Amino acid sequence: MTAATPHPDPSIRPADRRVSARIGAIAESATLAVDAKAKALKAAGRPVIGFGAGEPDFPTPGYIVDAAVAACRDPKNHRYTPAGGLPELKSAIAAKTLRDSGWAVDASQVLVTNGGKQAIYEAFAAILDPGDEVVVPAPYWTTYPESIQLAGGVAVEVVADETTGYKVSVEQLEAARTENTKVLLFVSPSNPTGAVYSRAEVEAVGRWAAEHGLWVLTDEIYEHLVYGDAEFVSLPVAVPELADKCIVVNGVAKTYAMTGWRVGWVIGPQDVIKAATNLQSHATSNVSNVAQVAALAAVSGDLSAVDEMRTAFDRRRQTIVRMLNEIPGVVCPVPEGAFYAYPSVKGVLGKELRGQRPQTSAELASLILDEVEVAVVPGEAFGTPGYLRLSYALGDEDLVEGVSRLQKLLSEAQD
Structure with missing residues (x-):
């Protein structure tokens, strides 16, 4: 259960409270934060592939x-x-x-x-x-x-x-x-x-x-x-x-x-x-x-624009699920809608990976970004640690390259 809005500390004068308890309790959007970090790294010349943002890669019609x-x-x-x-x-x-x-x-x-x-x-x-x-x-x-x-x-x-x-x-x-x-x-x-x-x-x-x-x-x-x-x-x-x-x-x-x-x-x-x-x-x-x-x-207007996007998303959906399920310790159910894959990575957590042993999906997501420059959103952002969210609303080549980097990295995991 998520707690209700906290009450301010009565021992602190109102004039000394810099941010209200109501707003101070609100967390930054994790998906937007991951997307912003990926874009900043790309702007700095890094070959980052971002699976974070939930937005179509197509232009508005x-x-x-x-x-x-x-x-x-x-x-x-x-x-x-x-x-x-x-x-x-x-x-x-x-x-x-x-x-x-x-x-x-x-x-x-x-x-x-x-x-x-x-x-x-x-x-x-x-x-x-x-x-x-x-x-x-x-x-x-x-x-x-x-x-x-x-x-x-x-x-x-x-x-x-x-x-x-x-x-x-x-x-x-x-x-x-x-x-x-x-x-x-x-x-x-x-x-x-x-x-x-x-x-x-x-x-x-x-x-x-x-x-x-x-x-x-x-x-x-x-x-x-x-x-x-x-x-x-x-x-x-x-x-x-x-x-x-x-x-x-x-x-x-x-x-x-x-x-x-x-x-x-x-x-x-x-x-x-x-x-x-x-x-x-x-x-x-x-x-x-x-x-x-x-x-x-x-x-x-008609729905021809979304028909074109849906065809591309369906193709990418099948590709990303197949590639993710090829990774030892990763289990990815087939999504039937939207444009996200949500694999369980619980079989990878706690294993040694390039000198580290990530215990949480948040730690794993950070390691993935640092080691292979792929941005994903950890399950903690969605209330279920132990998972990663990957949007497949990105180009086919970037999708394959990004998941290939994940395959290479996570296949190195050892007990």
Whole structure:
């Protein structure tokens, strides 16, 4: 269980506290930190290959960029617009949601945010009171627990491992439920594991939440990145009786290679969306109009761009899993969605490797960067030590070269 926001030390005068206890308890994003370090080393001329960042290596499609360029020249976009989003974009998001997941929502149920992270924080802030518990399946994306804590809630972790394909069971969820449980966080496809719940599994989880009157926040940012026989299933569609207590977060970042444009959204009951919109009106006001117009072009267009990316990601997925599983002591389940591999490296830990004996995945990740200049994110960032996350959203040649370096290094491990 992640502790709630700490109280300040009463023995210290308020004027002498340099950073608030609330903000001081928040950790830096581990994924962004690894990516920044890799980029800094590359800028210094080092041949670093980075598997850290979760962003497509493709450019944003040209028609979306063209829409943004035109928006820059339109004076109406030089002014404030409604804090909750451009009306035409909210309507387009509602239409896109019906098209892609089968969930019929009204534009009044949509809040446009500065990326998915703001969507997640504002959703939790709108429904959590201090001490409310959120059941968080782990491995989890590093931002979820921090957003819950900032909103005053308590993250209760439920851990799954490689033996179940990183998917939690209803029995595990029920064991974690208490009288303080208010929300279930549900993510499929998953970051960091690439796990995708089947329709039957989604329905079982949704029925459990509905039976106990729980809220569900579900992150659908990877909805279009599924492979093979895997299927994306939207929770409020699979379990309609849950819709009035379901909040969906999404965005253009992954589907349209628009991570830097910072446009996400929250969909939910009108009273919750109104509350979150009020919060945003004081926090940031409206999202950049130029980025919103670009997002409008994205969600109103077809999915040919993501089809091309998905084909490349699927090819890389198969390559990285095969190569990782060739390494003694490494076990990597096949991810069915997103663009991450999440291998267990517990069979390598504690072994001698170039004069060191890394005991944790964090120590191993540091050794890997130092010895072979490959940047990976350790499992500690996702609530499950003993694993590494590797994004395969990078070029095929870099992927093969990077994993080849890992193979060479880790094959040297000795008892």
